[in-house]
Amino acid sequence: MTVRYKLTVEYDGAAFVGWQRQNNGLSVQGVLEEAVRRLTGCDCSAVAAGRTDTGVHALAMGAHVDLIRDYDPETVRKALNFHMKPHPVAVIEASLAPQGFHARFSALERSYLYRISNRPTPPVLERHRVWWISNPLDAERMSLGAAHLIGHHDFSTFRAGDCQAKSPFKTLDDLSVERQGDEVHIHARSRSFLHRQVRNMVGTLKMVGEGKWSPQDVKTALEARARAAGGPTAPPQGLYFVKVIYPA
Amino acid sequence: MTVRYKLTVEYDGAAFVGWQRQNNGLSVQGVLEEAVRRLTGCDCSAVAAGRTDTGVHALAMGAHVDLIRDYDPETVRKALNFHMKPHPVAVIEASLAPQGFHARFSALERSYLYRISNRPTPPVLERHRVWWISNPLDAERMSLGAAHLIGHHDFSTFRAGDCQAKSPFKTLDDLSVERQGDEVHIHARSRSFLHRQVRNMVGTLKMVGEGKWSPQDVKTALEARARAAGGPTAPPQGLYFVKVIYPA
Numbered sequence: 396m397t398v399r400y401k402l403t404v405e406y407d408g409a410a411f412v413g414w415q416r417q418n419n420g421l422s423v424q425g426v427l428e429e430a431v432r433r434l435t436g437c438d439c440s441a442v443a444a445g446r447t448d449t450g451v452h453a454l455a456m457g458a459h460v461d462l463i464r465d466y467d468p469e470t471v472r473k474a475l476n477f478h479m480k481p482h483p484v485a486v487i488e489a490s491l492a493p494q495g496f497h498a499r500f501s502a503l504e505r506s507y508l509y510r511i512s513n514r515p516t517p518p519v520l521e522r523h524r525v526w527w528i529s530n531p532l533d534a535e536r537m538s539l540g541a542a543h544l545i546g547h548h549d550f551s552t553f554r555a556g557d558c559q560a561k562s563p564f565k566t567l568d569d570l571s572v573e574r575q576g577d578e579v580h581i582h583a584r585s586r587s588f589l590h591r592q593v594r595n596m597v598g599t600l601k602m603v604g605e606g607k608w609s610p611q612d613v614k615t616a617l618e619a620r621a622r623a624a625g626g627p628t629a630p631p632q633g634l635y636f637v638k639v640i641y642p643a
Numbered sequence: 644m645t646v647r648y649k650l651t652v653e654y655d656g657a658a659f660v661g662w663q664r665q666n667n668g669l670s671v672q673g674v675l676e677e678a679v680r681r682l683t684g685c686d687c688s689a690v691a692a693g694r695t696d697t698g699v700h701a702l703a704m705g706a707h708v709d710l711i712r713d714y715d716p717e718t719v720r721k722a723l724n725f726h727m728k729p730h731p732v733a734v735i736e737a738s739l740a741p742q743g744f745h746a747r748f749s750a751l752e753r754s755y756l757y758r759i760s761n762r763p764t765p766p767v768l769e770r771h772r773v774w775w776i777s778n779p780l781d782a783e784r785m786s787l788g789a790a791h792l793i794g795h796h797d798f799s800t801f802r803a804g805d806c807q808a809k810s811p812f813k814t815l816d817d818l819s820v821e822r823q824g825d826e827v828h829i830h831a832r833s834r835s836f837l838h839r840q841v842r843n844m845v846g847t848l849k850m851v852g853e854g855k856w857s858p859q860d861v862k863t864a865l866e867a868r869a870r871a872a873g874g875p876t877a878p879p880q881g882l883y884f885v886k887v888i889y890p891a
Contacts, residue, residue, distance in 0.1 A: 405764075405766075405767050405768060406767060406768075407767050407768050407770075452768060454768070472763075472764070476764060476765065483767040483768070483770060484767060485764045485765060485766070485767045486764065487762070487763075487764045514735070515720070515735075516653075516720070516724060516733045516734065516735045517724065517733060518653075518733070519653050519654060519655050519731040519732060519733045520653060520654075520655050520700060520702070520731070520772075522655075522731060524768075
């Protein structure tokens, strides 16, 4: 008999090979599962709302772990944080999971933020936190391009070759672009995403922002339903998993 | 005959012993002067608006360097950035300095930001960028305390022992406190500051925010004109030099 805890996890993607356990380096899942083992003495599988790639950050990843004892949730939060030191991952919230809760399958909506630093000089304070693009980007033009992607579509053009989703159809609820000083922020919201969908959409919008593509070219790329028709894949360090919504 | 260039410099304080050259580690000044030497083949002294301490960051530090040739300012910016790699310091703007310009003595106003992360869990993405305080802080109460420091005062209570300023009197134009989600931001603005004045004021306001001091206690501490009457020194990693104003 185990007790399921719902966790909200923050991590610095620069330190990890991604969420999922890999043979080639430290994963967020591995660090979290090891902390559970130190707390409980038992093995456990940590499950996340999204399996972020190497270098991708999370401000508030949804996750769950099954523990062999009925701990106070604040004890779980503090103990896991203690045992995860010094790795840059932290449990910012822990609670008893509602009946039937699953961090991945219960998720109703996921949100990502992509940060571009758009100025002539490479960023130093935000070096591992943004994609640096020195050419001036036209955020309004990028918004016009993004609008073509919102809605229910076959997103094959923005899907990584190794994507395991059964269908390339997804409903993109939001894809908005806004300038904030020297940065351009892209917000993406959907029930779920294909593998690398956000980074592939961002790389395509960058082409529009630089004036190399028209906003209409994004529609053409989408309709081609082929990865080769899309823009480049944006690098991971600008991507943040920011929020997951579960049933109340 | 040399040509003076006005620079705006960004740096990650975590990598340096501070602005000023020291024998015990890498300084921003040292890295910048070495880049000038690589560009011009000559030694030069870099001067900054403020000599930040170990660990203190700069978003836009004012500085100047004297070069032996009349370079295009964009060439200076790019060449210095090239030669400063991989250190986390960058020249974000370079221009020919106006006649008589001096990065330190011409400064009319300096602004600092202090960032506190105020939540139960230690920050991981912003680990070296904020002061983490887990006890809830009352930002409005801190504002009331800060108000006692604004104006022309003897700031001996907030002055480091090694401060070299001739007088402890300064005019503090602004000291405001605002909550932004999980963070508390303190903005300080003055023509100039005593050594560690901002960090000592922040450490004192933290006592007020935690409820250990009343806002009125800040006035009492100020009037004592003794460092021992003030709160602790806030750590350097939350402090940012954000702006310097020079004559138009």
